[in-house]
Structure formats: structure tokens, C-alpha cells
Amino acid sequence: DIVMTQSPDSLAVSLGERATINCKSSQSVLYSSNNKKYLAWYQQKPGQPPKLLIYWASTRESGVPDRFSGSGSGTDFTLTISSLQAEDVAVYYCQQYYSNPITFGQGTRLEIK
Amino acid sequence: QVHLVQSGPEVKKPGASVKVSCKASGYSFTTYGISWVRQAPGQGLEWMGWISVYNGNTKYAQKLQGRVTMTTDTSTSTAYMELRSLISDDTAMYYCARSEAFHDFWGQGTLVTVSS
Numbered sequence: 001d002i003v004m005t006q007s008p009d010s011l012a013v014s015l016g017e018r019a020t021i022n023c024k025s026s027q028s029v030l031y032s033s034n035n036k037k038y039l040a041w042y043q044q045k046p047g048q049p050p051k052l053l054i055y056w057a058s059t060r061e062s063g064v065p066d067r068f069s070g071s072g073s074g075t076d077f078t079l080t081i082s083s084l085q086a087e088d089v090a091v092y093y094c095q096q097y098y099s100n101p102i103t104f105g106q107g108t109r110l111e112i113k
Numbered sequence: 114q115v116h117l118v119q120s121g122p123e124v125k126k127p128g129a130s131v132k133v134s135c136k137a138s139g140y141s142f143t144t145y146g147i148s149w150v151r152q153a154p155g156q157g158l159e160w161m162g163w164i165s166v167y168n169g170n171t172k173y174a175q176k177l178q179g180r181v182t183m184t185t186d187t188s189t190s191t192a193y194m195e196l197r198s199l200i201s202d203d204t205a206m207y208y209c210a211r212s213e214a215f216h217d218f219w220g221q222g223t224l225v226t227v228s229s
Contacts, residue, residue: 040215042158049208049219050150050158061217093158097214101174102148102160 002026002096006105012113019081021108023094028074031098038098041070041079044107045090053092054079086112115139117209117220124226125199132195133223135209142190143167148212149183149194151205152222159205163212164192199227 003026013019029038037057042050052061054070057077067082081088089112094105120134135147149161162173164183171183182195192209207223210216 038214042216044158049210049222050216051219052215052217055215055217095158095215100163100172102163104158104160107157 001101002029002099002103004094004096004103004105006092006094006108008108009106010109010111012111013081013084014113015086016083017113019084019088019110021079021092021094021110023072023077023079023105025075025077025096029096029098030074037072037074037077038096039070039072039077040095040097041068042093042095043088043090044093050093081110084110084112115211115218117211117218119207119209119220119223122224122226124228127200127227127229129199129227130195130197131199131225132193133207133209133225135192135194135220137190137192137211140211142185143187145211145213147183147185147192148210148216150208150210150216152208153202153205156205161194161207166192196225199225201227203227 005024007022039057041054044050053064058070069080071078091107091109093107116138118136123131125131143166146163146165148163151159164171166185180197185192204227209220211218
């Protein structure tokens with residue numbers, strides 16, 4: 001199984017400041033035949049299901065604000081929120097869909113400082 | 114617009130079975146697969162498996178093999194997840210999600226509580 005490890009486990013950032021969440025996979029999730037990285041990011045607010053933010057490591061889902069961006073290589077990925085808003089308080093998960101079983105990171109709790 | 118609407122909360126005794134439904138609307142049901150993901154109280158997300166609505170092929174998490182069955186009914190655009198021989202560790206929120214790779218739309222969740 002591919003193990004996904006996020007850092008940090010929790011993060012407190014001031015409003016308007018940048019928030020950065022890291023995700024490392026135990027093996028590459030880059031599929032060489034199509035050069036796609038099989039990595040997604042989700043946001044989960046209390047009492048709600050997860051919401052897709054980013055797929056293919058860097059493609060923003062429709063309707064997601066452009067302050068959210070994703071980047072990374074075959075094993076190391078980053079979710080960046082360029083200017084934190086109050087509504088961004090949530091738990092963020094990375095997910096690999098390169099191989100079964102699909103696996104998620106343990107989650108990063110983002111709060112306002 | 115795409116909606117996935119799940120069945121209501123369930124309370125089951127250890128050893129029993131539960132079957133959760135997920136009714137899809139707003140898209141061609143057979144074009145996408147359905148994944149099931151669960152989340153124990155205060156914990157992270159655990160992928161349970163996936164079913165191709167097109168041909169019924171399934172892929173299950175190894176730890177649930179033999180206890181879980183995923184099915185679909187294309188006449189009603191509904192997916193089902195049955196979990197048998199329930200134990201207390203199966204207490205969780207269960208989500209369905211539209212999925213061919215990543216999960217772009219999610220149901221609201223179904224709370225399954227296993228308690229004697």
C-alpha cells in the first residue's frame with residue numbers, strides 16, 4: 001500500500017497570511033505513460049463531507065478559489081493557500097489514486113492564529 | 114447539478130449487517146464509478162472500495178474483503194454498500210462518492226453506530 005504522510009498535523013496561520021501543507025507518498029504517484037500525478041487534495045469542514053479542491057496534483061476543481069494551489073513532484077506535494085480566509089478553517093487531506101487501495105494522508109487541521 | 118443522497122442513520126448490534134444506499138442524480142449514472150469511504154469518530158478518511166457502475170466490477174480494501182459487498186441498481190441510479198458481521202470498530206460515518214479516479218462529488222454521509 002502507498003502510505004501518505006502529511007505535515008504538519010496542525011497549523012495556525014493569521015488571516016491574510018500564507019498556509020502551506022505538505023504531503024509525502026511512500027512511492028511515486030507519477031504515471032510515466034501520461035505524465036500525470038495521481039494526487040488530490042480535499043477540504044473537510046466540521047459536520048460536512050470532504051470537498052475536492054485539487055486533482056492531478058495541481059488542477060483546481062471548478063469553483064475553488066484561486067488562492068488554493070497545488071504543486072509537487074512524484075512523491076512530495078504541497079497545498080498552498082495564498083491568503084488565508086476565515087472560511088478556510090478545516091481539515092485538509094491528500095489522497096493518492098495511483099494504485100489500490102486508494103489511501104489518504106492523516107489530515108492537517110488548519111486554524112486561525 | 115450532481116447530487117448523491119444517502120440513506121439515514123443506522124444503529125446495529127455487533128454481528129449484524131447494514132446496507133447503506135446512495136441515490137445519484139444530475140449525471141449519467143453509468144459513466145462514473147462509485148467509491149465508499151468511511152470515517153470513524155474524530156479520525157481520518159478510509160477508502161473501503163469502488164464499483165464500476167458500467168459493468169459491476171469491484172475493488173475492495175483488503176481489510177474488508179469478505180465482509181463488504183458493493184452493488185448498483187442502474188434502473189434507480191442507486192449504489193449500495195453492505196457490511197456484514199459488524200463490530201464496534203465499524204462505527205463511523207460512511208460516504209459514497211462519484212469516482213473514476215479522484216472523488217469529485219460526495220454524499221452527505223450515513224452514520225452507522227454499532228453498539229450492544
